[in-house]
Amino acid sequence: MDIPKAYEPALVEQKWYRTWEESGYFKADPSRSGVPYSIVMPPPNVTGSLHMGHALNITLQDIVIRWRRMQGLNVLWLPGTDHAGIATQNVVERQLAEQNLHRLDLGRERFEALVWEWKEKAEANILSQIRKLGSSCDWSRTRFTLDQGLSGAVREVFVRLYEAGLIYRGEYLVNWCPRCTTAISDLEVDYRPIDGKLWHIRYPLKGSNDLVVVATTRPETMLGDTAVAVHPDDERYFHLHGRKIVLPLMERDIPIITDPFVEKDFGTGVVKVTPGHDPNDFEAGQRHHLPVVRVIGEDGKMTVEAGPYSGLDRYAARNRVVQDLESKGLLAKVESHSHNVGTCQRCETVVEPLVSKQWFVRVKDLAEPAIAAVAHGRTVFIPENYSRVYFEWMRNIHDWCISRQLWWGHRIPAWYCKKCGEMIVARIEPSHCSRCKSDRMEQESDVLDTWFSSALWPFSTMGWPEATADLKVYYPTQTLITGFDIIFFWVARMMMMGLRFMNDVPFRTVYINGLIRDEQGQKMSKSRGNVIDPLQIVEEYGTDAIRFTLAVMAVPGTDIPFSVSRMAGYRAFCNKIWNAGRFLLLNLSAVPLPDAEEMDRLYSSGQLRLEERWILGRLQHAIRDTNENLEKFRFHEASNQLYHFFWHELCDWYLELIKANLAAKDKATAVLTSKVACYVMEVSLRLLHPFIPFITEELWQRLPHSGPSVMLSSYPRPKPQWIDGESIEQMEELQEVITAIRTARAETSVDPRKKIESHISCSEEAAAFLKSQEHHLRSLAQLSSVSFNAEPHGKGLRIQGMTKTVEFALILDESLDFEADRDRLRREIARLQKDVEKLGQKLQSADFLNRAPAEVVQATRQRYEDGLEQLRGLQEKLAALSGS
């Protein structure tokens, strides 16, 4: 048998992935039987390549999908990518900038062509990375948000919402990025603390020599002031009510208004009102019907409305305004003041709030059913507290600005008549104006916010608005797995759109995965230089190792400090699995894999030995736990528990215990042992497959199996009747005795290879049991002989020890370290004494005896008595040793 000593992922991953894909194992078929189970993959942006967050997200989805597929469900996992408007446009713009070019130099068409070129490359790269992670998604259904089909869905939704009055166009204050030269939504603004200044400016009161002092962090906006406001109840300023201000520098009269939005305690309690450049002021302006003066333009420079400051950059204008005020004696004082400044999430430029004509979705009516759906549990968040995050935002939702002044995205399906100005919103480009019949129509140049198309993803990808078989079978999807950072951006909007256009929630469960951080818990970022490239990790450690690591660390909703050293531990686990398989391959008698009936027969035939009944029982536990944990999306517990089962039960004990029998000269014994071992291994591989698909497939194929692929085999279901309490207890006893003997040997520095004589005294019952397992005692504890309840013959030195049920002596014919032995005994005695004391106290308490459940009291008493007895024994041994 040609099987390498160490698992080499590179040799198997590509091979199996290609086989799976080419055999069509990933393909969904709406016409097949089985309960549908679908997931749409959160589409990665075509901005670059996958990061660890994607690796986590994709791994978890694949685990769920492979598990459900093996359970026999009718599975669809639909992959794809997102055009990511601003982000992708920025990437290409940056490349142009390197050649000293701007997109305006190219024009819209040529620029778009360039972005498409980029997209093709990025997408190909991303999809191949997704493959490398072992993802079993249906590639025949791969979608891209700018695909023809999806674009059709976008248009359809836009038109329907417009016709329903839920989309409107108007002049409002929006967040504007002067660098990207586009509007961005509230969610795309990051606030950062900035050490700024608070300028106190004297505003002359009209018709008097009085001055009113206002405080501002943005003096340049005063050029656009159209009022000054005070709180209506502020006694200090009652005399100002109804008066006017002569706005300095601009020398125009503006009213003093009263409005409760003014905070009396901040600054001077008098605030300048600039409806054109501040969200609060904009609203105040609407309340008081103030004119809007736009002094800062879309390029971040002062407009003609700024008079003498026109053409200056907004920051240059600030300096000039301050200088001019100072020279006129109108600057009362300057304080340093730290405050939050909004910046563009994509390019970090300070955002300029400004009034412009934009498209909006009226969102209240859409939000209501989406709130209700979660409130009624039609969609459930895991962990559950994220529903609070969702509610909080949904209940305070603002209209959604969906237009972007970009070139990369879905062009808004609105046309304007160049002749009469009529606007037409339509599914197909109108050939002429419906009002004046002119054929000089021009399409709206704005594109839609990326999230507008992403919001349709769960159904647009399945062919909506056509009534496709996919939609019928696979919508709503079962599960969405995504990060908390896009609950508002994406999850909430999919909820709204799904309910509106499909009349049902887009997914039953939203599992929120955590953020991947570095080992020190720092966010991974290029600027910190702590980014780990998942594909590089895959090359170094293998896909299975990274997948298992991510699964083990995936505690729902909490961040994951990704640790390479920890992953090395899970690579070792893969290697362990490999070698367990290798061991069987090298030692099995040639037997076919026993089927379920044969195993049932064997189990009830009474031929199975302790270790076999035990491991079959433990296997059922593992099966049950894995299924239960996956059901609850507890990936970390599912995988951790499998790790423990496979390594520390199956490998450490079971495989060790069957070695002799596997190699037994007695053919029947060897065959029986082989059969059970085959079975245990085969089930374990199936159990592990969703987590570590490659190594399990490779071993499964090499070992006795039936069927074309482990990924198509059935997922193990527990057989509770194979959980045999007696074998588990007996096994524990055996393990305890073996471990105690090993400990005694190790601590007294007996040569580990030396077979030694042993003597055990215990109850008749225990003796009978241990006698039946004598071969195991000998091989695992390195004993030459075991005698029971008889005085040891021979006069060698003795090491003594005990467990709950036995006392033992190991006979040596050479000197040994008695002091070490005494030390060991003293330590054990001290430890036991503490325990026993604590238990004794508990048992003294009448409250405990009366109120604690009977089985707890019983268990406590048992432990107490065992402890006492052990303590007595140990003290005797110590005394004997000290005497010698």
Next chain:
RNA sequence: AGGUGCGUAGCUCAGGGGAAGAGCACUUCCUUGACACGGAAGGGGUCAGCGGUUCAAAUCCGCUCGCACCUACCA
């Protein structure tokens, strides 16, 4: 300002009302024919602090301290 989460072994983290867990690191020993990406054994924790509920609290509740994050907004 409001909210959420976290503080458990040297490090990174699970667990969660009835005997402290994992990976890595550490100590000692072992190249015995699955595996040194290994085996055996071991050291190491008043589970942030203070109070409360309970027969029983690392676990539930309250407060304090420290650390993250989210939302809102600060003229």
